Amino acid sequence: MSETPVTSHRLLVGERRRLIVELVERQGRATVEELANKFGTSAVTIRADLDALARNSAIVRSHGGALPSANDTPLNIKETRWHAQKLRIGQAAARMIQDGETIILDSGSTTVEIARQIRQTKFESLTVITNALNIAMELSGLSQVRVMMLGGMLRQTSYSLVGPDAEQALAKLSADRLFLGVDGLDPEVGVTTPDPLEAALNALMIRVSRQTIAVLDASKLGQRSLSVITPVRNLDIVISDNSAPTETVEALRAAGVQVVLV
Structure with missing residues (x-):
C-alpha cells in the first residue's frame, strides 16, 4: 500500500529537503520512488533534491536513492x-x-x-x-x-x-x-x-x-x-x-x- 503524501499542499523546497534528510537518517536509507510518494512530487524533483543535498554533504547518493551522510556535516545543514x-x-x-x-x-x-x-x-x-x-x-x-x-x-x-x-x-x-x-x-x-x-x-x-x-x-x-x-x-x-x-x-x-x- 502506498504511503499518503506528507502534506496536501506544496512544501517549500528547503522544507522538503530538510524532511528528506530527517527521513533518511531515521530509516537508514530511502529510495527515489518512496520519497516521491511520501512528498507527492515527481521522481525528477526528488532526484534534484537528493543531488543538491549530496553536494552539501547532507546525504550520500546511492543507486536509486540516498543514505545518511558519513561526513562531518556542515553546521548550517x-x-x-x-x-x-x-x-x-x-x-x-x-x-x-x-x-x-x-x-x-x-x-x-x-x-x-x-x-x-x-x-x-x-x-x-x-x-x-x-x-x-x-x-x-x-x-x-x-x-x-x-x-x-x-x-x-x-x-x-x-x-x-x-x-x-x-x-x-x-x-x-x-x-x-x-x-x-x-x-x-x-x-x-x-x-x-x-x-x-x-x-x-x-x-x-x-x-x-x-x-x-x-x-x-x-x-x-x-x-x-x-x-x-x-x-x-x-x-x-x-x-x-x-x-x-x-x-x-x-x-x-x-x-x-x-x-x-x-
Missing part, C-alpha cells in the same frame, strides 16, 4: 534538522544557568540555541567561554555577558576553534557548567564527535568544569562517531527530546546520569 527539539533543549538548558556563573558553550547546532536563549534572559552578570565563532557573535553586544573566545585552528564545518592553542587557553580557566554538544551518545562507547581535535578539546572542557551537561536531540542517541570524548559516567546531565528511546534513557540513568526530556 545541522541547524535545519530537528530544530523544534533543539529549541526546547536550548530553553531547558538556559533555565539551569544561574546569575554570576561562568559557563562553557561548546560548538554545535544545539548549543547555539542556548546562546539565543541567553540573549532573551535578563542576567545581571554571566561569563561565557566558547570555541565557537557563531556563538561568540550571537552573544556580542550584551553588556552583561562577558565572552571569552578560545584561540586555535578553525574548523569550517562547525565554526569552531580547536587544537593546541585552544587547549592551552582553556587549561588556564575553570567553569561552573559545561554545555556539551555531541554528534553521538552511546551508553557503551560514550560521547563521540567526528574530529579528534574537537574531541581532545571537549575532554578538557569536561575536566575544567564542575558540571557537564550534554545537549542533543534524540537522533544522536545510540549513534557512534569517530572520536570518543568521554564515557557516559563523566556526564552529570543529558538534556534530550521526548522521542528518546526508553532503553537508552534507562541505560544512561543506570550509569548515574540525570536525564531530562523536553
Whole structure:
C-alpha cells in the first residue's frame, strides 16, 4: 500500500529537503520512488533534491536513492534538522544557568540555541567561554555577558576553534557548567564527535568544569562517531527530546546520569 503524501499542499523546497534528510537518517536509507510518494512530487524533483543535498554533504547518493551522510556535516545543514527539539533543549538548558556563573558553550547546532536563549534572559552578570565563532557573535553586544573566545585552528564545518592553542587557553580557566554538544551518545562507547581535535578539546572542557551537561536531540542517541570524548559516567546531565528511546534513557540513568526530556 502506498504511503499518503506528507502534506496536501506544496512544501517549500528547503522544507522538503530538510524532511528528506530527517527521513533518511531515521530509516537508514530511502529510495527515489518512496520519497516521491511520501512528498507527492515527481521522481525528477526528488532526484534534484537528493543531488543538491549530496553536494552539501547532507546525504550520500546511492543507486536509486540516498543514505545518511558519513561526513562531518556542515553546521548550517545541522541547524535545519530537528530544530523544534533543539529549541526546547536550548530553553531547558538556559533555565539551569544561574546569575554570576561562568559557563562553557561548546560548538554545535544545539548549543547555539542556548546562546539565543541567553540573549532573551535578563542576567545581571554571566561569563561565557566558547570555541565557537557563531556563538561568540550571537552573544556580542550584551553588556552583561562577558565572552571569552578560545584561540586555535578553525574548523569550517562547525565554526569552531580547536587544537593546541585552544587547549592551552582553556587549561588556564575553570567553569561552573559545561554545555556539551555531541554528534553521538552511546551508553557503551560514550560521547563521540567526528574530529579528534574537537574531541581532545571537549575532554578538557569536561575536566575544567564542575558540571557537564550534554545537549542533543534524540537522533544522536545510540549513534557512534569517530572520536570518543568521554564515557557516559563523566556526564552529570543529558538534556534530550521526548522521542528518546526508553532503553537508552534507562541505560544512561543506570550509569548515574540525570536525564531530562523536553
